[in-house]
Amino acid sequence: xxxxxxxxxxxxxxxxxxxxxxxxxxxxxxxxxxxxxxxxxxxxxxxxxxxxxxxxxxxxxxxxxxxxxxxxxxxxxxxxxxxxxxxxxxxxxxxxxxxxxxxxxxxxxxxxxxxxxxxxxxxxxxxxxxxxxxxxxxxxxxxxxxxxxxxxxxxxxxxxxxxxxxxxxxxxxxxxxxxxxxxxxxxxxxxxxxxxxxxxxxxxxxxxxxxxxxxxxxxxxxxxxxxxxxxxxxxxxxxxxxxxxxxxxxxxxxxxxxx
Amino acid sequence: xxxxxxxxxxxxxxxxxxxxxxxxxxxxxxxxxxxxxxxxxxxxxxxxxxxxxxxxxxxxxxxxxxxxxxxxxxxxxxxxxxxxxxxxxxxxxxxxxxxxxxxxxxxxxxxxxxxxxxxxxxxxxxxxxxxxxxxxxxxxxxxxxxxxxxxxxxxxxxxxxxxxxxxxxxxxxxxxxxxxxxxxxxxxxxxxxxxxxxxxxxxxxxxxxxxxxxxxxxxxxxxxxxxxxxxxxxxxxxxxxxxxxxxxxxxxxxxxxxxxxxxxxxxxxxxxxxxxxxxxxxxxxxxxxxxxxxxxxxxxxxxxxxxxxxxxxxxxxxxxxxxxxxxxxxxxxxxxxxxxxxxxxxxxxxxxxxxxxxxxxxxxxxxxxxxxxxxxxxxxxxxxxxxxxxxxxxxxxxxxxxxxxxxxxxxxxxxxxxxxxxxxxxxxxxxxxxxxxxxxxxxxxxxxx
Numbered sequence: 001x002x003x004x005x006x007x008x009x010x011x012x013x014x015x016x017x018x019x020x021x022x023x024x025x026x027x028x029x030x031x032x033x034x035x036x037x038x039x040x041x042x043x044x045x046x047x048x049x050x051x052x053x054x055x056x057x058x059x060x061x062x063x064x065x066x067x068x069x070x071x072x073x074x075x076x077x078x079x080x081x082x083x084x085x086x087x088x089x090x091x092x093x094x095x096x097x098x099x100x101x102x103x104x105x106x107x108x109x110x111x112x113x114x115x116x117x118x119x120x121x122x123x124x125x126x127x128x129x130x131x132x133x134x135x136x137x138x139x140x141x142x143x144x145x146x147x148x149x150x151x152x153x154x155x156x157x158x159x160x161x162x163x164x165x166x167x168x169x170x171x172x173x174x175x176x177x178x179x180x181x182x183x184x185x186x187x188x189x190x191x192x193x194x195x196x197x198x199x200x201x202x203x204x205x206x207x208x209x210x211x212x213x214x215x216x217x218x219x220x221x222x223x224x225x226x227x228x229x230x231x232x233x234x235x236x237x238x239x240x241x242x243x244x245x246x247x248x249x250x251x252x253x254x255x256x257x258x259x
Numbered sequence: 260x261x262x263x264x265x266x267x268x269x270x271x272x273x274x275x276x277x278x279x280x281x282x283x284x285x286x287x288x289x290x291x292x293x294x295x296x297x298x299x300x301x302x303x304x305x306x307x308x309x310x311x312x313x314x315x316x317x318x319x320x321x322x323x324x325x326x327x328x329x330x331x332x333x334x335x336x337x338x339x340x341x342x343x344x345x346x347x348x349x350x351x352x353x354x355x356x357x358x359x360x361x362x363x364x365x366x367x368x369x370x371x372x373x374x375x376x377x378x379x380x381x382x383x384x385x386x387x388x389x390x391x392x393x394x395x396x397x398x399x400x401x402x403x404x405x406x407x408x409x410x411x412x413x414x415x416x417x418x419x420x421x422x423x424x425x426x427x428x429x430x431x432x433x434x435x436x437x438x439x440x441x442x443x444x445x446x447x448x449x450x451x452x453x454x455x456x457x458x459x460x461x462x463x464x465x466x467x468x469x470x471x472x473x474x475x476x477x478x479x480x481x482x483x484x485x486x487x488x489x490x491x492x493x494x495x496x497x498x499x500x501x502x503x504x505x506x507x508x509x510x511x512x513x514x515x516x517x518x519x520x521x522x523x524x525x526x527x528x529x530x531x532x533x534x535x536x537x538x539x540x541x542x543x544x545x546x547x548x549x550x551x552x553x554x555x556x557x558x559x560x561x562x563x564x565x566x567x568x569x570x571x572x573x574x575x576x577x578x579x580x581x582x583x584x585x586x587x588x589x590x591x592x593x594x595x596x597x598x599x600x601x602x603x604x605x606x607x608x609x610x611x612x613x614x615x616x617x618x619x620x621x622x623x624x625x626x627x628x629x630x631x632x633x634x635x636x637x638x639x640x641x642x643x644x645x646x647x648x649x650x651x652x653x654x655x656x657x658x659x660x661x662x663x664x665x666x667x668x669x670x671x672x673x674x675x676x677x678x679x680x681x682x683x684x685x686x687x688x689x690x691x692x693x694x695x696x697x698x699x700x701x702x703x704x705x706x707x708x
Contacts, residue, residue, distance in 0.1 A: 048661050051653065076663035088658035092679025093672055101672065102662040109663070141676070158662060 001026045001197050002047075002067075002166055007058035009046045015056070016042040018222035024166070027194040031208055031233060032201045034219030035241040040201045041085060043219070044170040048082035049075050062166065076102075077109040079196075081164030083155035085171040090142035095154065096124060098142045099161050106162060127160040131187045149180035156187040163191070168199040173207035185210030205237040220245045270326065272298065275418055289398050290388050297407045297417035304411040316596040316628050317538055317567040322482055322510050325450050345369060345443060348474045350689045353439035356381075360442045363453025363483075364422045378432030378465070384423035384456055397425060401458055404488040405516040410540065412512045416454045416486040423456030428465040428495070437468035437500075437687055444509065446479040455485040461495035461523075468498040470687065474533070475506030485513040491523035491550075498526045500690055504697075505533035507564070514540045519550035519579075528685055529556035531566050532697060538567040545572070545579040554583045557681040559698070561590035570599045572612065577637075580611040586681050587618040588674055589625035597629040601644065605636040614644035619651070619677050621670070674698065 004022040008015065016039045024030055034040045046053050047060065049072035060067040067075060090098065096117075103123075104114040115123065124138060131153040143151050152172055159167055169188065173181055188211050192198050200211060208216075208230060216233045218226040218241075225244050226232065236244075275298050279291065306323045307314040345359060355374030358381055359366050365383040372381055380393070387393040388401075407414040424440050442455050461467060473483055483505060491497055505511045511534040517525050531537055543552050558566045572581045587595045597616045618627045631644040651673050659669035675698045682698075685691040 050657055071666070072657060072660040073663055073665055073669070076661050082661050084658065084661075088655050090655065090659070090673065090676050092676030092683065098659075098662075098672070101668070102659075102664055105663045105665065105668075141679075162662065 001063060003059075003061040004047075005059045005061075007043075007046070007060060008056045009042060009053050010056055011042070011053050016053075016222055017046065019058070020219075020222075020224060022217065022224070024197050024199065026165070026197055028215065029192060029198045029200065029211060029213045031213040031216045031230075032199060032219060033203065033205075033216060033233065033236060034225075035245060036203070038219040038245075039222040040219045041170055042222075044082055044168045044199070044201050047168055048072060048080065073105075076162070076164075077106050079165035081159055081162055081167045083152070083159060083167070083169040083172050085174060087143050087146075087151040087155055089144045089146075091144050093142050094139050095142050096121070096138040099124060099138075099158065102158070103161050124161065128157060130160045130190050131156045132183050133157055148175040149177060152176055152180065152184055153187070156184050156191075160187065160191055163196075165196045166199070167191070167196065168201065170201045171203065172200070173202055173204065181207065182210065205233045208233045218244055271415060271419070272302070278419060278421055287388055287394065293402055294418050294420070297402070297414045300407055301411055301414035301418055304414060307411055313569060313598075316594075317536070317565065319512070319536070319538075321536060322512070325480060325482070325510075344476065345441070348441055348443050348472065350437070350439055350470060350472075350687065350693075352687055352689055353437050353470060356434075356436045357439035357441050358424055360422065360424075360440070360453075360455060361445050362451060363442070363455055365424070374436050375438065376432060376434065378429040379434060379438070379467075380425065380427035380429075381438060382425055384425045384458060385421060387425035393425060393427070396427070396460070397458060400460060400488065400490055402488075404490065404518045404544070405486050405514050405542075410514060412484055412538075413486055413514050413540075416456060416484050416514075419454045419484075420456040420486075421454065423454075424458070426457065426459040426469065428459075428461045428467045430462040430465060430492075432462075432465045432467075434467040437470050437498075439470040439472065442471070442473045442483070442485070443476060444474070444481050444483060444505070445476040446481040449479055450481065451479075452482040452484065455483065455487075457485075457487040459487070459489045459497070461489070461491045461497050463492045463520075464494040465492075466496045468500070468687065470500045470502065470690065472500075472502040472504070473511060474504045475509055478506045478508050480508040480510070480535075481506070482510040483513070485511075487513070487515045489515070489517040489525070490520075491518065491525055492520045493547075494522045495520060496524045496526075498686065499528070500685065500687065501527070501529040501539075502690060502693075503529070503531045503533055503537060503539075505537070507533065507535060507562075509534045511537040511539075513538070514542070516542045517544065517552075519543065519545045519547065519552060521547035522549035523547075524550070525552040525554075527552070527554055528681065529568070530681075530690075530694060531556070531558040531560070531568070534564065534566070536565045538569070540569045540571075542571045543573065543581070544575065545581070546575045548576045548578045550576075551580040552582070554581065555681055555684070556585040557587070557678055557694075558585075558595055559588045559678065560593035560595060562593060563591065564593045565595075566593075567596040568598070570597075572599075572601045572614075574601070574603045574607040574610045574612060574637075576604075577606065577608040577610070579607065581613070583614040584681060585616045586678065587616070587627060588621065588678060589618065589627060590621040592622070592624045594626045595628075597627070597646070598632070599630070599644070600632045600634065601642065603633075603635040603637050603640050603642065607637045608639040610637060610640040610642065612640070612642045612644075616646040617677075618646075618648040619674060620648060621651070621674065671698075 002024040009017040359369040
């Protein structure tokens, strides 16, 4: 589904990603872990097409197509979804309006018929159950005045409505209390199936107790420093990131700006 | 240029003479004198130039250059404006409570007051002047709030008023349905001009909603010069919506002037969508304790439209509260001016005044001149003001795009969200829906383009 080859990216001229290789197949769950500043959020944003990042080298193939040539909205309509670490507030636009618009844009793209407000309301009601959100959230402005946990749940609600093939969740666990974490993780598990893939970008192992990954990739200094199964996350939990970052530094890698 | 302006003023003068002869209300001596005196003042003042501080950013030369033919109601052509054609300018909530004016003249055959309660008088202003029941009251109030000595356009309107609305909401009367003053320009000849004039008197403890709307049936150039005066007595409440949707070639210059009585409440929302050039002077005088006002607005302009709002909120007495939120959306090469003065006079203690002007620029060529001004002469007050001019945030756009929303649509959705702060507070559903649609239609137009 996704093939990342030797991906280099920089922001404002300073390199962040320095050669990432990653292969993701449908049905899989991958965890991208790493200390602060290792480039894991950058990887998520580059895959979603954030305009601030410049890809300087490498290739990303999504279902055989050149992902990097596609505009962010095109990627989304093709089934790439990113849950934001800090979801943006959109004052004046209700959650229901916004979701219906996004949903219908995708339907149009796929040559399917658009849903009218009433039809969509039914669909939304059903999907909202997945993240235990009640109707009052639908008439409120997108993310406006939402608590941190509500914003994250709202991201997963969007995922539930848009049904992406590739969902990248950027630090979706950060700032969540245990109940919200359980709801969010439950939602993701509910939505994951053999036809789609999930990428969890996270600092902590905690989330992986709830969403169990098939593969764990550890980033340090803009490169993948270590890869393994779910047990790698447990090892990190126990030992911290130091042993990995120091081994990267030790192997002569340049510019590891990680503390 | 100067001779052009003089020539133009002479045209108005000629029209004015005709008008004085024709209108029966001129028989009412005081009214005839008022008009003469306003015409004299207009001749002294002439059309304002950009050298005057209050007109610095708004050049009315295009208005003076056009050879306007003042559309006189008596010779109004009847070929136009059937009620079906006019339906699109009406609001369902006011179907049985609307006065329809075509080219400035009240058309009772197109109006309906079936839904207006007994305690409300809604009649033609000039007829009311000649009516013994209201003559004295109007004499007391007309041209009192809107000072024609200070503003040439107000002087011109006062001199040329030949039709309009007199609205009297009697003591304790509560209107359930909004009253709609529906001004439609249907220029049969190019460059017609109309002088809508409205006097609203809300007596003690009355409650009403008035919609004042302006629209054109076609894209011809015409000029609307309107003056609306509002008097609120003790404890009166008035919700006032002004919706300006003139044709894209039209010129619209208007003054709204409200005098607030003790403990009265004036809640106004002004929407400016139309006209090539629009100028709105809004003046709220709080000369009695305990009054409260909302003076909100939204202007949405594009291509080469120009819109100018000059607002004065005058706190003359203690314990008055004012709230002002004006938002602007500018695209193309459009230009907006917001000048908001808040005066807190000596002794107006415990004044609470809040003013905000926010502008969203959708193009690099659009321009806003915003000037919020606070002048405070009392020492125990709570006042705040602010102005902002910004563009859409890249992060916000990106967020919407990652949900599959086309960048142009994302832009417009955020723009719509920006406008909702003003549109959302409108309590008449059909106005709110109309504006939502107007903003969203803009979205579709942009997508198709």
